Amino acid sequence: MCGIAGYVGGKNAPVVLFDMLKRLEYRGYDSAGIAYVGEDGINIPKGKGKVDEVRASLNPESLMGQIGVGHTRWATHGVPSTVNAHPHTDCTGVFAVAHNGIIENFLELKDELEERGHSFKSETDTEVIAHLIEEYYDGDFLEAFAKALGKLKGSYAITALSTHHRDMILVARNESPLLIGLGEGENFIASDAPAFLGETKEAVILDDLEYGVVTAGNTAFYSLKSGRKLRKKHETLSWSFREAERGGYHHFMLKEVHEEPDAAVNALKGEKELRAVCDKISSCRRVYFVACGTAYHAGLYGKYLMERLGLAAEASIASEFRYSTAGSLNSECAVIAISQSGETADTIAAVKAAKARGAYTACIVNVVGSSLTRLCDDSAYTYSGPEIAVASTKAYIGQLVSVALLSLESAKKKMKLDEKDFLDYFDELKNIRERIQDILDSNEIRALAESEANTRTFFYLGRRENYPTALEGALKLKEISYVHAEGYAAGELKHGPLALMDETVTVLAIMPDDELKRKVESNISEIKARGAKVITVGVNKDIRIPKTYPIFAPILAIVPLHLFAYYISVLKGLDPDKPRNLAKSVTVE
Ligand code: M6R
Numbered sequence: 001m002c003g004i005a006g007y008v009g010g011k012n013a014p015v016v017l018f019d020m021l022k023r024l025e026y027r028g029y030d031s032a033g034i035a036y037v038g039e040d041g042i043n044i045p046k047g048k049g050k051v052d053e054v055r056a057s058l059n060p061e062s063l064m065g066q067i068g069v070g071h072t073r074w075a076t077h078g079v080p081s082t083v084n085a086h087p088h089t090d091c092t093g094v095f096a097v098a099h100n101g102i103i104e105n106f107l108e109l110k111d112e113l114e115e116r117g118h119s120f121k122s123e124t125d126t127e128v129i130a131h132l133i134e135e136y137y138d139g140d141f142l143e144a145f146a147k148a149l150g151k152l153k154g155s156y157a158i159t160a161l162s163t164h165h166r167d168m169i170l171v172a173r174n175e176s177p178l179l180i181g182l183g184e185g186e187n188f189i190a191s192d193a194p195a196f197l198g199e200t201k202e203a204v205i206l207d208d209l210e211y212g213v214v215t216a217g218n219t220a221f222y223s224l225k226s227g228r229k230l231r232k233k234h235e236t237l238s239w240s241f242r243e244a245e246r247g248g249y250h251h252f253m254l255k256e257v258h259e260e261p262d263a264a265v266n267a268l269k270g271e272k273e274l275r276a277v278c279d280k281i282s283s284c285r286r287v288y289f290v291a292c293g294t295a296y297h298a299g300l301y302g303k304y305l306m307e308r309l310g311l312a313a314e315a316s317i318a319s320e321f322r323y324s325t326a327g328s329l330n331s332e333c334a335v336i337a338i339s340q341s342g343e344t345a346d347t348i349a350a351v352k353a354a355k356a357r358g359a360y361t362a363c364i365v366n367v368v369g370s371s372l373t374r375l376c377d378d379s380a381y382t383y384s385g386p387e388i389a390v391a392s393t394k395a396y397i398g399q400l401v402s403v404a405l406l407s408l409e410s411a412k413k414k415m416k417l418d419e420k421d422f423l424d425y426f427d428e429l430k431n432i433r434e435r436i437q438d439i440l441d442s443n444e445i446r447a448l449a450e451s452e453a454n455t456r457t458f459f460y461l462g463r464r465e466n467y468p469t470a471l472e473g474a475l476k477l478k479e480i481s482y483v484h485a486e487g488y489a490a491g492e493l494k495h496g497p498l499a500l501m502d503e504t505v506t507v508l509a510i511m512p513d514d515e516l517k518r519k520v521e522s523n524i525s526e527i528k529a530r531g532a533k534v535i536t537v538g539v540n541k542d543i544r545i546p547k548t549y550p551i552f553a554p555i556l557a558i559v560p561l562h563l564f565a566y567y568i569s570v571l572k573g574l575d576p577d578k579p580r581n582l583a584k585s586v587t588v589e
């Protein structure tokens with residue numbers, strides 16, 4: 001949530017910063033701004049709206065400076081407005097700060113600072129940081145910055161500038177991601193690597209409670225706990241600039257759906273990492289998949305799959321788990337966090353709670369080096385490549401395949417699956433890529449979306465391992481189309497929602513190719529009898545998916561549902577990449 005950027009080097013910082021913000025826009029897009037040091041001091045052009053709108057109104061090409069910081073916002077404290085847009089300054093305008101996260105004790109700090117004569121301009125929590133630096137500044141910017149950080153409670157990734165120190169940007173991180181991209185005679189700072197991948201793939205990833213100083217030719221990092229200088233590893237990022245580009249597609253979401261075949265096969269690259277996780281969980285009494293949103297649906301699939309294979313597992317929403325189940329864990333439990341970003345605050349908090357109870361923790365994550373991978377005992381990657389659209393699509397496919405592989409490996413290890421069956425399943429997982437490609441090639445979904453573009457209420461129904469598919473199909477539609485859509489366990493319909501069925505409702509029913517088929521058919525008859533329209537999804541159904549083992553059907557069935565949501569959104573004239581009120585990486589509780 002919120003993207004922050006920084007640049008110091010020979011190029012024109014305002015232009016570089018707006019380019020970087022554009023690549024971070026998926027993190028928040030209600031306002032944007034930059035602070036750069038010009039001849040006359042710090043200038044802060046900023047405004048309400050998406051990055052392109054703000055950029056067009058400010059014309060960064062006409063500005064001049066070689067050092068600056070930038071921010072694209074997802075509002076937490078204070079409405080989206082120019083005054084609340086970052087960066088923020090102290091009373092004198094000598095220090096400027098951009099921040100991602102939440103300063104939990106900002107009201108307390110603000111009161112203290114106001115008593116000492118500071119006056120505030122915005123409603124944000126961030127502004128206290130600039131005033132704290134002003135308060136502590138005695139000629140040493142870094143020291144004042146460290147003292148200010150010492151006062152903060154909460155999560156932050158911070159970049160700070162000063163007119164007194166025109167060659168340096170100060171950076172800090174606690175529970176919000178921050179990377180330094182290392183260039184030749186220039187350095188970049190960003191919440192996420194795609195912001196600078198076109199310039200460099202060498203990076204330093206800050207850990208919690210670390211801070212530092214970045215100049216055009218140097219970097220130095222320190223521990224906030226000990227004050228000691230740190231030797232930070234230089235990492236080479238594997239993602240390419242091209243992967244983070246839209247290519248010829250109208251939207252990132254459409255591009256990413258078309259990358260789903262690759263995402264399926266790439267997830268198999270995590271086999272060795274998943275086997276290591278499997279070795280550890282085999283001695284655990286209970287396995288919990290913990291995640292949020294789409295990733296939670298992948299966890300729910302994992303639960304059903306493990307159970308189908310004779311293993312016990314639970315799936316929990318991270319924000320619930322951390323305040324409930326986590327309290328009853330012990331060292332015989334395993335918690336497997338699933339996350340595209342690896343930065344979701346609730347998922348991180350759930351893992352921390354599990355660790356505090358002595359549970360084994362692992363994560364299935366897409367973003368290499370993200371917070372969850374630093375926190376968990378073991379990590380397995382989905383290798384889906386950068387996912388930019390707010391709506392998660394290809395990462396979900398990667399998560400499903402990873403979870404399937406983990407479940408199969410676990411079942412084999414626990415002798416619930418013999419070697420031959422394991423290999424049959426594994427071979428089919430390798431073939432999933434082609435099956436997804438067949439769905440994408442069939443090109444049927446846009447016409448269907450056109451016929452449903454004015455429907456006001458959708459239900460998505462599924463049973464067992466396709467119940468998560470129903471939840472995910474509905475989430476995707478409501479997220480990017482703002483249409484009411486509910487995912488339901490098909491058998492539950494008659495316990496309430498059947499009362500809503502009439503000719504205004506469309507139901508998408510995921511039809512299994514197994515012994516539950518008849519049950520869903522009965523549910524469909526009940527719906528049709530009440531006048532609602534039913535669209536079936538399955539082998540030889542209205543929306544056709546290729547045949548596979550029923551336990552893998554969710555990996556296929558979701559693909560047309562992703563496309564369906566995409567086309568409905570586009571037909572409504574919306575931007576599916578940047579749905580209102582949302583941000584890709586939810587780094588606040
Ligand atoms: O990065 P994560 O996978 O941890 O994110 C979890 C959810 O915020 C995310 O899946 C969200 O539900 C998506 N926008 C859904 O498309």
